Amino acid sequence: MSPEHTEQRLLAVDRRYRGFAYEGAAMGFTLLDGILPGRGRSRRFLDGPGSGHVYMTYIGVGWAMARLPRPLWPDTRTLDPVLRWLVHDGYGFHQAYFHTERYVRGRARDDRAARGTSDGAYALRAADQGMGRALWFVAGAAPDVVVSLVDAFPAERRADLYSGIGLAATYAGGADEKELIRLRESAWEHRWNLAQGSAFAAEARVHADLVVPHCETATNVFCGTDTDRAARLCRELRPGAETPETDPALPRYELWRTLLANELSQCGGEGT
Known part of the structure; x- marks a missing residue:
């Protein structure tokens, strides 16, 4: 077809x-x-x-x-200059989900995509964000299990992992409000990473006109606001293609994520 x-x-x-x-x-x-x-x-x-x-x-x-x-x-260079890092997110999800023993239990990193695209070190961070999404499924959407999986990773990788977890918990669902609150409380140090990922999920569903009830529940818990507002913040804070990238460790995509997490911490507060 x-x-x-x-x-x-x-x-x-x-x-x-x-x-x-x-x-x-x-x-x-x-x-x-x-x-x-x-x-x-x-x-x-x-x-x-x-x-x-x-x-x-x-x-x-x-x-x-x-x-x-x-x-x-x-050729990933032909993709949207801000969103192209999602390719590495997808790569990381695949490795964690289909090769769980090596990449989740063994906490290995696969730099093949980073090298193959010449995208460098940030590609590994984007892959960790995808691995975080995979952890939500590997853990069966159980907050205590997913937190224990993250805790086994080096501290410097956990923020990106929690961003992916927030995205998956919001986009895919699988947990009720009480469970999401427990996840937020257990991941307190990284609650704004959870919120950032949750807001990205909200924007993905709003952009595609696919908002469902569990998305509203999750954005309220993680972002302290509803799905439409979380998605609107994503759109308002997204850097334009003209925004310079002077630091390879801070592409527009990472700038966007940082701005969004900071904004949510200032105006969102905790939800339910």
């Missing part, structure tokens, strides 16, 4: 899970570009049916990169 003919099938997926379907489609078309004659399927999907789901589709590209040999990877 061509990228242009996927929309109706994707729209038939329940709205709670539809974003994951777009993520999978982006992964699939990227894989097809790598293993079949002809290229451009992934790009046509990203620019066409997947354009309203850019957060999820970029993650899907990262999943595909984890499966493909380096010479078959897409």
Whole structure:
């Protein structure tokens, strides 16, 4: 099936899970570009049916990169200059979810994507954010389990891991309000990293018109506000493509995350 003919099938997926379907489609078309004659399927999907789901589709590209040999990877430099780091997020999720013993229990780091894209050290941080999302699923959305998994990682990696956990807990759900409050309290030192990830999830769902009740619950707990306001803060604080990147350790994407976490700490307060 061509990228242009996927929309109706994707729209038939329940709205709670539809974003994951777009993520999978982006992964699939990227894989097809790598293993079949002809290229451009992934790009046509990203620019066409997947354009309203850019957060999820970029993650899907990262999943595909984890499966493909380096010479078959897409050129990530052609992606949105701010959001392209989500490819590394997707790569990190894949490694943690499918190779849990090595990357979660063993806390290894995989620098293949960082080297292969020449994106350097920050790519490893973005991958940790994806690993944090994977931890939410590995832990079965159980707050005590996910906190114990994070605690086993070096301290300098935990903020990025909690950002991913906040995103997954908000976007995918799986925990009720009391459990989310327990997660926030247990991760108190990193509560604004949880909030930042939660706000990103809110923006991903609002942008795709896929807001569901558990998203509202999570943004209230983590961000101290509703989903629409959390998403609006994301849009308002996002750096423009013209914002200079003078420090490789501080790309626009990281500047955005930092600004958002700081803003939420100032105006959000704790929710329920």
